[in-house]
Amino acid sequence: MIRYHRAILSISLIVCVLFGTGTRSPGQAFEWEAVKYKSADYVTLRSVKSFYYFKTIKYGSKIILENSKVKMEVSKGSQRCLMNGVLFILSHPIVAHGGRYLLSRTDLVKLVDPVMRPTYIKNARPFTTVVLDAGHGGKDPGSRGHFLNEKEYTLKMARLVRDKLQAKGYRVVMTRDSDVFISLANRVRVANKYPGAVFVSIHFNSGNSRANGIETFTISPVGVPHMGRGVRPRDYNMVPGNIMDSASIALATAVHSRTLLYLNDVTYGNNFRIEDRGIKRARFNVLTGIKIPAILVEGGFLSNRSEAGKVHSGAYQQTLANAIVRAIDVYRGSVSRGK
Numbered sequence: 573m574i575r576y577h578r579a580i581l582s583i584s585l586i587v588c589v590l591f592g593t594g595t596r597s598p599g600q601a602f603e604w605e606a607v608k609y610k611s612a613d614y615v616t617l618r619s620v621k622s623f624y625y626f627k628t629i630k631y632g633s634k635i636i637l638e639n640s641k642v643k644m645e646v647s648k649g650s651q652r653c654l655m656n657g658v659l660f661i662l663s664h665p666i667v668a669h670g671g672r673y674l675l676s677r678t679d680l681v682k683l684v685d686p687v688m689r690p691t692y693i694k695n696a697r698p699f700t701t702v703v704l705d706a707g708h709g710g711k712d713p714g715s716r717g718h719f720l721n722e723k724e725y726t727l728k729m730a731r732l733v734r735d736k737l738q739a740k741g742y743r744v745v746m747t748r749d750s751d752v753f754i755s756l757a758n759r760v761r762v763a764n765k766y767p768g769a770v771f772v773s774i775h776f777n778s779g780n781s782r783a784n785g786i787e788t789f790t791i792s793p794v795g796v797p798h799m800g801r802g803v804r805p806r807d808y809n810m811v812p813g814n815i816m817d818s819a820s821i822a823l824a825t826a827v828h829s830r831t832l833l834y835l836n837d838v839t840y841g842n843n844f845r846i847e848d849r850g851i852k853r854a855r856f857n858v859l860t861g862i863k864i865p866a867i868l869v870e871g872g873f874l875s876n877r878s879e880a881g882k883v884h885s886g887a888y889q890q891t892l893a894n895a896i897v898r899a900i901d902v903y904r905g906s907v908s909r910g911k
């Protein structure tokens with residue numbers, strides 16, 4: 573049995589616009605229904621429902637859990653998990669076993685809980701420094717674009733975000749501020765010089781000519797592979813980035829949800845019709861080696877002519893920058909409470 577103490581449940585959720593605090597009754601220890609399945613640890617969705625005071629649960633092709641702040645949707649056999657409409661890719665599919673639906677313990681501890689209760693993330697602290705990493709540079713152009721190459725957009729974006737963060741009083745460190753090549757190891761070294769900071773790496777994507785949308789990566793928890801790759805023995809080793817698993821998924825949630833919200837709503841400038849590809853797990857060097865909360869944002873596909881046109885526009889760049897800056901503020905607020 574896994575036991576957690578159910579203290580005051582303050583759901584200062586960072587998904588989308590909500591982010592309200594719903595204070596729950598303090599109280600009793602909570603006993604999770606823990607289940608072993610194929611030698612991995614799971615909890616029943618029934619106990620997830622009970623712990624987070626989800627009011628409704630629907631079984632069918634979709635399982636919907638809902639409380640006053642959050643609507644969570646998962647499906648049997650699937651790694652897709654929607655929380656208030658924002659897509660997360662679970663580390664393990666939802667299992668149906670013995671008449672019960674099961675969520676992996678990794679997904680409970682490393683995804684659902686930090687997203688539902690960011691104030692409870694032990695090592696997430698208020699911060700004033702942001703390390704911005706413009707992907708690629710110099711001899712490394714990154715994705716080839718229809719207009720410009722990735723390295724040029726990442727630098728533009730990093731500068732835009734920097735200026736907006738500085739205007740709000742943040743201290744910003746750039747891993748590069750010109751068209752130079754910086755090794756991944758050096759990017760990690762720069763980030764780790766600022767132990768109280770957060771790290772945001774900015775990239776643009778490449779794939780087939782139809783691939784589109786934004787995706788945000790955070791470190792794979794121990795035992796979870798790099799997205800799209802089978803699990804390897806060394807995936808079971810703890811890496812430096814795992815120290816900040818929970819803080820990183822919370823930061824990713826804030827940034828990913830705001831990015832989608834801002835890019836797809838005229839209130840924030842325009843409706844660019846950007847697809848949600850989800851918050852995913854990866855073992856990129858900049859995520860595995862960095863000891864502060866770290867994420868990697870893929871802000872659109874340069875290989876898709878239509879999307880590349882959007883990315884190329886000043887309006888898109890401004891909106892994306894505004895979303896990232898707002899998200900950093902929201903994340904800071906959510907982890908600062910009570911600290």
Ligand SMILES: [Zn+2]
Nearest residue numbers: 707714775776
């Ligand atoms: Zn890139």
